Amino acid sequence: MDAFLLRCRFSAAILLLCLSLFAQDVTACVLRLATTTSTDNSGLLRVLLPQFERQHGCRVQVIAVGTGKALRLAENGDADAVLVHDREAERAFVDNGHGVNRRDVMYNDFILVGPLSDPAAVRGERDVLRALQKIAASGARFVSRGDDSGTDRMERSLWQQLAIKARGAPWHVSAGLGMGEVLTMAGEMQAYALSDRATYAATRARTGLEIVLEGDRRLFNPYGVIAVNPQKYPEVNFSAAMALIGWLTSDAGKAAIRAFRPGGEQLFFVTTDR
Amino acid sequence: MGLLEATREALQLLFAGDPELWGIVAVSLSVTLRAMLIATPLGIAAGYLLATLAFPGRRVLIVVTQGLLASPTVVVGLILYLLLSRHGIFGELRLLFTQTAMVIGQVLIALPVLVAFSLAAIQSADPRARETAIALGASGPRIGWTILFEVRFAVMAAVCNAFGRVVSEIGCSLMIGGNIAGFTRNIPTAIALETSKGEFAQGIALGIVLLLVALAVNFAFAFFQGEARR
Numbered sequence: 311m312d313a314f315l316l317r318c319r320f321s322a323a324i325l326l327l328c329l330s331l332f333a334q335d336v337t338a339c340v341l342r343l344a345t346t347t348s349t350d351n352s353g354l355l356r357v358l359l360p361q362f363e364r365q366h367g368c369r370v371q372v373i374a375v376g377t378g379k380a381l382r383l384a385e386n387g388d389a390d391a392v393l394v395h396d397r398e399a400e401r402a403f404v405d406n407g408h409g410v411n412r413r414d415v416m417y418n419d420f421i422l423v424g425p426l427s428d429p430a431a432v433r434g435e436r437d438v439l440r441a442l443q444k445i446a447a448s449g450a451r452f453v454s455r456g457d458d459s460g461t462d463r464m465e466r467s468l469w470q471q472l473a474i475k476a477r478g479a480p481w482h483v484s485a486g487l488g489m490g491e492v493l494t495m496a497g498e499m500q501a502y503a504l505s506d507r508a509t510y511a512a513t514r515a516r517t518g519l520e521i522v523l524e525g526d527r528r529l530f531n532p533y534g535v536i537a538v539n540p541q542k543y544p545e546v547n548f549s550a551a552m553a554l555i556g557w558l559t560s561d562a563g564k565a566a567i568r569a570f571r572p573g574g575e576q577l578f579f580v581t582t583d584r
Numbered sequence: 585m586g587l588l589e590a591t592r593e594a595l596q597l598l599f600a601g602d603p604e605l606w607g608i609v610a611v612s613l614s615v616t617l618r619a620m621l622i623a624t625p626l627g628i629a630a631g632y633l634l635a636t637l638a639f640p641g642r643r644v645l646i647v648v649t650q651g652l653l654a655s656p657t658v659v660v661g662l663i664l665y666l667l668l669s670r671h672g673i674f675g676e677l678r679l680l681f682t683q684t685a686m687v688i689g690q691v692l693i694a695l696p697v698l699v700a701f702s703l704a705a706i707q708s709a710d711p712r713a714r715e716t717a718i719a720l721g722a723s724g725p726r727i728g729w730t731i732l733f734e735v736r737f738a739v740m741a742a743v744c745n746a747f748g749r750v751v752s753e754i755g756c757s758l759m760i761g762g763n764i765a766g767f768t769r770n771i772p773t774a775i776a777l778e779t780s781k782g783e784f785a786q787g788i789a790l791g792i793v794l795l796l797v798a799l800a801v802n803f804a805f806a807f808f809q810g811e812a813r814r
Contacts, residue, residue, distance in 0.1 A: 373762040387670030
């Protein structure tokens with residue numbers, strides 16, 4: 311039993327040593343940004359945020375979720391700012407007193423992607439509603455995000471405009487997953503999907519999917535940034551949120567967004583450039 | 585990308601000492617070790633008391649503990665989110681999306697495992713150990729220590745089991761850690777993220793590390809408990 315006790319002490323010493331190696335660094339200023347997966351997964355924030363952090367001495371912690379959940383987190387006061395893409399929901403968020411100082415930052419567009427064989431013969435179509443109608447009529451499968459993200463909300467509004475009950479239809483696959491996963495799934499199933507351009511660009515090589523429709527004005531995808539209302543949650547880091555909004559819409563921020571071109575392709579466009 | 589190719593790239597990432605990858609490993613280890621340091625004494629003590637004390641409601645408590653073994657970690661995460669959110673009862677503490685919150689979650693996930701398995705271990709102890717200890721003049725805590733020493737292999741199995749559950753747990757960490765890069769991104773949440781982005785090599789590299797960590801910890805436990813009686 312003595313040997314056992316000795317080992318106890320030895321193990322405890324090792325454990326303490328291990329823990330002391332992991333002491334957390336405490337930075338005074340932390341900004342919590344709830345955002346969509348597209349801005350984070352595309353690599354945009356990794357390029358933008360370090361520049362902001364250097365200028366303002368404030369660490370940005372990114373929580374990348376769907377637009378619906380990002381707004382919910384901010385509504386509960388669990389984030390200081392949101393960067394999302396659903397203008398209607400953003401306006402409602404501000405109107406309901408959850409957020410202030412909403413600013414348009416950048417935009418890109420949604421695209422319709424599908425297999426090379428294009429079983430619904432969508433290619434050449436210019437109107438996204440007609441294209442979706444063709445897909446629904448052909449019975450070719452369509453993979454949907456189904457996660458209440460900005461992309462999901464865009465898709466739902468398109469089906470609604472068509473008065474097609476897509477949800478529950480045998481050809482409509484509601485995945486409940488992020489954009490990258492849905493594109494992987496669509497590639498495996500040789501199905502169609504609605505995607506933001508940035509995520510598609512990042513996964514194109516792997517999925518083998520092609521753009522079957524782009525350029526419809528309905529597919530405009532604007533991103534907005536909002537600070538959480540400090541009157542509702544006095545503890546939020548409002549000054550840092552305002553600094554981030556200011557920087558994103560400043561010349562330096564705009565230049566950084568324009569300069570972000572993974573693989574040579576610009577994926578986000580500054581709103582004021584339109 | 586095939587499995588072989590992804591694995592080869594994964595090994596390259598590991599040996600290149602990718603700081604981001606090793607940072608993720610450090611978060612996992614730090615959170616899980618802290619959680620186990622808190623949960624282990626609590627869980628074993630609770631198991632011991634449940635095994636040796638007679639009190640009303642004891643059987644119900646045992647059944648509940650065993651039932652909690654099946655609690656999905658994401659539900660633990662959801663409940664903690666509602667409690668720790670600024671909207672919630674403990675919102676003032678501002679713990680949401682911190683490593684401390686992840687530690688709390690992992691403690692809650694580890695406890696049922698520790699209690700249920702150490703309870704079973706102590707119940708299966710040779711009753712003569714207790715009698716001998718008493719006959720030799722041991723009292724209270726000393727008796728407990730003797731019995732625990734007697735069944736230390738089964739208790740260690742409980743600890744290994746709990747460690748395995750929390751170190752690979754994803755639902756709760758994602759929910760209340762938020763998967764923040766360099767802060768609350770641990771191995772399982774990083775694997776989920778990389779897989780969703782299609783970065784399979786990174787996912788496999790992290791999977792390998794997770795397995796190695798689990799192996800190393802189990803070797804450490806084996807060293808700690810010593811050889812079986814000769």
